[in-house]
Amino acid sequence: MDGTNLIIDCDVHPSASKERPLDPYVPVAFREALKQGMAAGPGQGYANPFGVDRRDASCNDPQQVALDHLDKYGISYGVLQPPGLGVSLTHNIDMGSALAQAWNEWQLAEWLSVDLRYLGSVCVNTSDPKRAVELIHQYGKHPQMKQVIVSGESVDLYGHRRYFPIFAACEELGLPFALHPGREGSLRSSTSVGRPSSYFEWHTGIPLTYQAHVISMTCEGVFAAFPGLRVVLVEGGIAWLLHTLWRLDKNFKALRSTTPWLKKRPSEYILDQVRLTTQPLEEPENPEHLAQVFAMIQAERTVCFASDFPHWDFDDPRRVFPRTLSSELLQRIFYDNAAELYGLPTRAKKEKEGGEVTS
Known part of the structure; x- marks a missing residue:
């Protein structure tokens, strides 16, 4: 972590457990439906044969995670990516929205109340835009709820106008709209020309999903219509x-005549309004090539650090970046970019409070 001493981790994966189950937070009217299996969704078909979590770590106890992760690496804030990010794929629309509400309540009670360093993600069912907007207004005003989270797999590409009310609510409350993978391939092939045959293939191809959504949101005018909206692409890589x-x-x-709502180059909208997380970071043989990619995508404002704790491809902040990156750029990636994105205390304020940690 040369050159920086403050970190925001944009990708921490809490899980429900026997001690912290989801069921008590499901709205009473839907508990019987939950017992009857109404929370079912389409199967995705790709599982890591060795398991998703590291064998030496877990993320079901907020106090233990604070010790094993936040304290260990000097992390000022950890952004939670709850299991409820995939509720939009629930077959029953009302059940999907009920589950979204439950995951929001679960975060508030089981994690955010335990440690102020945890930041929550508002779960919504994008198949129920009206209810999604209500949940954004209900939970997005909580000081620790810092973004709206959805799955990369969706009924329609996110440029579709059915999602515009959700984007309007995000913009109104200043909440980024975040995408996280995990369910790609549930509704159709995760590639445009056929289904992968292994987790290895599927996981490598996740950037295809994000590329499709970014192109859609740009060309369909999302960024032009909602200039205050920020979109966060979690766990999708960088170089693509x-x-x-x-x-x-x-x-x-x-072809600009086909998109008259675009008043500037597509790249300008994207660089202004899209943010990417580092995990999983590409690892070229020549580290200078990664530095060149960072320069070309303006990483000093577009890239935020993420560890993906406690998953198998976890990135240790002490080792993840090439030593050739400048301390100024590392400061931006480790802390400043995410602090600006989520409206968190500035580096100067944190350091004044004694928030610095040693490398």
């Missing part, structure tokens, strides 16, 4: 964005 920016700008020269 370059190709997408270049191709969009190239095609815009000839």
Whole structure:
């Protein structure tokens, strides 16, 4: 962590447990439906053969996670990515919205109340936009709820106008709209030309989902219509964005008449309004190549650190970045970019409070 001493981790995965179950937070009217299996969703079909979690870590006890993760690495804030991020895929729409509410209540009671360093994500059912907006207003005003979270798999690409009320609510409350993978392939193939045959293939291809959503949101005018909206792409990699920016700008020269709502180059909208997390970070043989990618995507404002704790591809903040990156850039990635994104105390304020930790 050379050159930085404050960290915001944008990807921490809490899980329900016997001690902290979800069931008590499900609205009373839906508990019987839950028992009857009404929370079912489409199967995705890809599982890590070795398990998703590390064998030496778990994330079901907020006090233990504070010791094993926040304290150990000097993390000022950890952004929770709750299991409820995939509720939009629940077959029964009302049950999906009830589960979204339950996961929000669960976060408040079981995690956010335990340690102020935990930041929550508002779960919504995008198949029920009206109720999703209500939940955003209900939970998004809590000081520790810092974003709205959904799955990368969706009924429609996120540029579709059915989602505009959700984006309007996010913009109104200043909450980023975050995408997280995990259920790609549930509704259709996770690639445009056929289904992968293994978790290895599926996991490697996750950036395809994000590329499709970013292109859709740009061309359909989401960023133009909601200039205050910020979109966070969690666990989707980094380098793919370059190709997408270049191709969009190239095609815009000839096809801009088909998107009259775009008043500037697509890349300008994306660099202004899209943020990416580092995990899983590409690891080229020549570290300088990664530094070049960072420069070209303006990482000093677009990239935020994420560890993916406690999953198998966890990134240790002490070792994740090439030593050639400047201390100024590391400060931006480790803390400043996310602090600005989520409206958190500035670096100067944290250091004044004694928030610094040693490398």
